[in-house]
Amino acid sequence: MAKRIATGSILFLLTWLSTAMPGTYRPLGPPDSTALQLHYGLHGATDAVPGKFAGKVLFGGYLDHALKQDAIDRLGDNHNLFGMKASWGMDFFSPVKGSPWQWSVHLSAHQLKELSFSRSAFHLVFFGNKPSTGEAYPFSLQYRELDYQLFQGGIHYRHNRHYGGIRLGPASGTYYFSGHLEEGTIYTHSDGQCIELMMQGHLHWSDTAGNKGFFRSSGLAGSITYGYETKNQKAYIALENLGVIMYNTHFNSNIDSTWHYKGVEANFFEDNNMQLNVNRDSLLSWSGARHNGRQQVLLPASLRVSFVHGIQDYRYSVALYGSYPLFSLARPQIWVVPGWKIHPNWKVMGVVSYGGYGALTTGLGLRASLQYGLDMELVSNNLMGMWLNNHPAAAHALVRVHKAF
Numbered sequence: 001m002a003k004r005i006a007t008g009s010i011l012f013l014l015t016w017l018s019t020a021m022p023g024t025y026r027p028l029g030p031p032d033s034t035a036l037q038l039h040y041g042l043h044g045a046t047d048a049v050p051g052k053f054a055g056k057v058l059f060g061g062y063l064d065h066a067l068k069q070d071a072i073d074r075l076g077d078n079h080n081l082f083g084m085k086a087s088w089g090m091d092f093f094s095p096v097k098g099s100p101w102q103w104s105v106h107l108s109a110h111q112l113k114e115l116s117f118s119r120s121a122f123h124l125v126f127f128g129n130k131p132s133t134g135e136a137y138p139f140s141l142q143y144r145e146l147d148y149q150l151f152q153g154g155i156h157y158r159h160n161r162h163y164g165g166i167r168l169g170p171a172s173g174t175y176y177f178s179g180h181l182e183e184g185t186i187y188t189h190s191d192g193q194c195i196e197l198m199m200q201g202h203l204h205w206s207d208t209a210g211n212k213g214f215f216r217s218s219g220l221a222g223s224i225t226y227g228y229e230t231k232n233q234k235a236y237i238a239l240e241n242l243g244v245i246m247y248n249t250h251f252n253s254n255i256d257s258t259w260h261y262k263g264v265e266a267n268f269f270e271d272n273n274m275q276l277n278v279n280r281d282s283l284l285s286w287s288g289a290r291h292n293g294r295q296q297v298l299l300p301a302s303l304r305v306s307f308v309h310g311i312q313d314y315r316y317s318v319a320l321y322g323s324y325p326l327f328s329l330a331r332p333q334i335w336v337v338p339g340w341k342i343h344p345n346w347k348v349m350g351v352v353s354y355g356g357y358g359a360l361t362t363g364l365g366l367r368a369s370l371q372y373g374l375d376m377e378l379v380s381n382n383l384m385g386m387w388l389n390n391h392p393a394a395a396h397a398l399v400r401v402h403k404a405f
């Protein structure tokens with residue numbers, strides 16, 4: 001058991017370090033001077049599965065019937081979500097002397113894993129097929145995995161109360177997988193002779209062995225922003241990371257088949273302990289995936305809006321942020337972020353958010369202005385999901401550093 005827990009802990013940490021953060025709120029507009037900004041963020045969330053259940057799955061442990069029943073009772077019939085994201089990035093801004101224009105350079109790497117599943121699919125995985133003996137049991141799920149990088153140049157304009165900007169540049173994808181089981185049915189014969197599995201859907205891979213590497217694809221992505229400021233308010237709208245990547249190699253399979261298996265029970269566990277592993281070669285052989293030339297993939301983009309109201313020269317502030325995801329399984333998300341400058345160089349922020357991959361949650365943030373033009377920001381949007389066992393599981397951490405020159 002100790003070895004299993006240690007192994008699960010290592011896999012969990014590696015997973016979090018290789019998966020990514022959601023869009024979160026960010027400072028409005030480009031900086032007023034030459035500056036370098038760095039950020040690194042991690043995020044994972046589900047809108048229904050409680051933290052105590054997710055912890056058993058990730059770290060290993062006994063999944064008793066009451067725990068599984070409690071988890072499934074919280075699910076909707078369809079479109080239950082789970083997502084994991086990670087992102088690191090760098091932005092460099094430099095004003096054009098004597099001009100309202102700035103230029104910038106943006107580099108970032110993103111990793112995404114997202115899953116949408118029906119209640120019946122969860123039931124099949126964690127309870128097996130035996131409870132549905134003698135009846136056709138429908139299920140559905142969709143899973144996507146995407147690793148990509150952005151290399152962009154930008155121009156920005158700030159004059160009077162208006163500011164705007166555009167970034168554009170090449171995008172590169174190192175790995176892509178998409179699987180969508182649109183209609184699935186499992187039928188276990190009541191006489192115990194066999195199982196019939198009927199499925200319709202499709203699979204897409206950039207590399208069937210799961211290898212990741214640069215120069216496997218090429219693409220283009222960009223962002224555009226417009227904002228308006230008054231003495232006590234700031235507002236902006238932005239379309240971010242709109243782009244497409246063309247993978248040089250592509251394997252796909254369209255599934256519309258029925259399989260027969262001898263036996264009466266399909267179980268993904270050994271003594272109710274998580275022991276689920278997917279072998280890509282077996283899945284490739286089973287699905288009949290074949291090489292099919294190049295594949296075009298739309299990047300997960302978002303339409304964002306923000307409004308900030310400051311009081312007493314922004315000693316107190318209230319910010320509203322919204323994000324509408326494009327080409328993603330995530331739902332629209334909103335944030336309410338009150339802030340308080342407890343010291344001229346220190347600001348504390350509360351966070352209340354809803355949507356994305358998760359449920360209603362709260363968090364805290366701290367922004368510090370240090371010496372030598374250095375600012376630092378630490379934020380967690382999902383404290384409830386990390387500490388409350390009965391709340392839908394979630395974790396989030398963001399570190400941002402800003403250096404003005």
